[in-house]
């Protein structure tokens with residue numbers, strides 16, 4: 001079958017990742033040029049006026065958008081199959097803007113209760129201060145979602161898989177509840193990435209990313225993105241974004257554009273390595289439990305197969321596991337690593353392992369962490385691109 005190759009929407013993901021959104025200057029450079037300018041000049045006062053009132057297209061100020069940001073936004077929107085993207089200075093700037101751009105006192109926000117520490121802070125500390133009512137649910141339990149989402153619900157926020165314990169939400173189920181109750185459904189798809197999971201096809205209204213993670217892929221920059229309908233981005237998000245200033249640096253956008261060119265290749269290998277490592281950990285006598293949606297033993301394996309591309313791609317590179325012997329055993333394992341680094345970042349070519357309870361989730365009090373299953377024996381492992389056999393050997397010697 002022939003298809004129209006002049007329309008980038010018809011390209012396969014790998015082609016979108018290499019070429020989507022690229023705009024060349026009049027020099028005809030092969031790779032994307034880097035535009036390190038804060039402002040733009042106009043050939044007349046009338047041009048300036050018409051750009052500011054929106055009658056003429058063109059750039060105005062890099063707090064709004066610049067050519068590097070525009071290229072990245074177009075590439076991400078194409079990959080996701082979204083109408084529009086807006087990139088920001090960090091993943092948290094993106095999560096924050098996606099929620100705060102349209103909450104008001106009296107709103108009701110429902111969220112999965114296992115969240116990255118900073119997402120947890122926005123939902124449980126900032127929103128109540130603004131007069132927003134919040135309800136946290138066990139995201140694995142559809143009955144809890146059904147009870148929590150009602151006609152008064154305005155927003156629903158989930159991470160699936162959730163950071164750090166990789167609990168899954170049935171995104172399609174929650175999407176239907178949101179539709180029926182007219183709630184705005186935001187999915188943090190950072191752990192799965194757009195290559196492994198497509199939240200819009202499952203009913204999401206908005207998808208958020210930290211480009212810091214797998215999209216940069218080499219741990220060099222901080223960035224984030226919000227994807228949604230043209231209407232939501234232009235009418236609701238952009239006014240908030242433009243006037244509050246969480247703009248991404250053009251340099252970051254340029255680095256992430258480069259990162260995306262190899263995103264599909266890298267993710268395939270990340271997932272392959274993670275699967276091998278998870279299978280090794282599952283069989284080890286010093287490991288109490290492995291939490292990886294790509295293992296048939298995972299309690300939500302069927303859901304993972306339904307909503308993530310487990311067969312074609314894999315279940316991401318993120319693994320959580322519990323050591324036998326509590327915090328001491330977990331710390332000993334970290335301290336014994338010869339190759340794998342102790343770091344709270346993730347999605348990097350370098351394998352990174354962290355103890356969430358004392359780092360990324362230490363802002364959640366100990367009782368609450370216990371309830372959420374973020375216990376002192378949990379480690380979160382971002383499997384990198386080294387040879388999987390070296391990673392397994394490192395774990396093996398550290399566990400011995």
Ligand SMILES: *Cc1c(COP(=O)(O)O)cnc(C)c1O
Nearest residue numbers: 090091092116163190210212223
């Ligand atoms: C890292 C992360 C974020 C925040 O992204 P930053 O780029 O670090 O601000 C948000 N949600 C999840 C699930 C993350 O892992």
